[in-house]
Amino acid sequence: MGPERSVTRDRERFELHTFEQAIEWVMDAGRMIKEKIDANPISFETKTSHSDLVTEVDRKVESWLVERITMNFPDHSILGEENINNRTSSSEYLWIIDPIDGTTNMINRNQEFAISIALCTANRAVFGIVYDVMGDKLFRAVKGKGAFVNNRKLNRLPDRLKLENELIAITLPWHNAEECTAYLALVTKARGIRVYGATTMELCDIALRKLGAYVQYNVKAWDYAASRVILEELGCKFSDLQGRDINWLYNGGVVAAPPEVHGEIVGALDLLL
Structure with a gap:
């Protein structure tokens, strides 16, 4: 095996292992959110308007995810919606995090919100994970290896749609x-x-x-x-x-x-x- 192929295989192993870790973190974060919803009404603050909201849960989930990323990959860059320890580094890897997409839905409806986390480099995707917390649907994909929801592989979208x-x-x-x-x-x-x-x-x-x-x-x-x-x-x-x-x-x-x-x-x- 040539050195270039060896580097590629090492990169793939690293990225797959990172993907598996990230799934565990997202599922743990989902359990944290469910416990919060079950325990007490969720308090919130407005950001730019009465419909642009943030809660203690958004901040707690992002902080928790950032802590895990920092502990395991201290050189990686991080971009999160709530700007909790966002950083730019010399690493090629960037994590993009939305701790709760659909905060207003979580507050008003206790459903139809998701945790979203992606890893990418400047010019390519590595993986993406979206967890519909209350629907218990885990969407995930590693670039080039197909996309899944829970244990089901998703089909490619049909051609010739109108x-x-x-x-x-x-x-x-x-x-x-x-x-x-x-x-x-x-x-x-x-x-x-x-x-x-x-x-x-x-x-x-x-x-x-x-x-x-x-x-x-x-x-x-x-x-x-x-x-x-x-x-x-x-x-x-x-x-x-x-x-x-x-x-x-x-x-x-x-x-x-x-x-x-x-x-x-x-x-x-x-x-x-």
């Missing part, structure tokens, strides 16, 4: 009436829309074929990174609203859909926005 036959998840810019009108025109081209209030849940429902696309006018890297790894394993395309490729730290408008539906959406947005 937007007119699909339900899409879409988040509208309600603060901007003119821009919102353009998105509403896009809605008429789909069979219907669904709004969950949790990006990870919407994206993972594309993997389950419950939704056909996701359109968001402004999203953060931690909202979509883990789900993106999972969906790209199934043939889903991610881009900005103009159809351009996005990196793993991109923030802004996103379209995620199987290629033909993705093309229809980007083409419609190009005419409307």
Whole structure:
């Protein structure tokens, strides 16, 4: 075995072992959240508005995950939504964490929220994990090795889908009436829309074929990174609203859909926005 192949095998072993550790951490964090929900009403604070919330649980989960990453991989970079010990290092590896995607759902409904964690480098995904805590669904993928929900391998998304036959998840810019009108025109081209209030849940429902696309006018890297790894394993395309490729730290408008539906959406947005 040549030295280059040996390095590649060592890297693969390391990344697989890291993936298995991360699954354990996510499942433990899910149990912590369930205990909190069962024990007492969850207190919360507002961040940028009355609908942008953070709880003690968000902070506790992110802190707990960051502690485990730091203990095991002290040189890795970390980007978390709540900015708990975020850091940039010389390591090629970056962890992207959303401790609870769908905080408002957790507070108001005690369901439809998820823990999301991804590992990537500057130019490639390593793995993504999304745990639907109350639904007890663990979505996961290692780049190049397929995607799974619990113990079931997910099928690649079908070819030749049409937007007119699909339900899409879409988040509208309600603060901007003119821009919102353009998105509403896009809605008429789909069979219907669904709004969950949790990006990870919407994206993972594309993997389950419950939704056909996701359109968001402004999203953060931690909202979509883990789900993106999972969906790209199934043939889903991610881009900005103009159809351009996005990196793993991109923030802004996103379209995620199987290629033909993705093309229809980007083409419609190009005419409307």
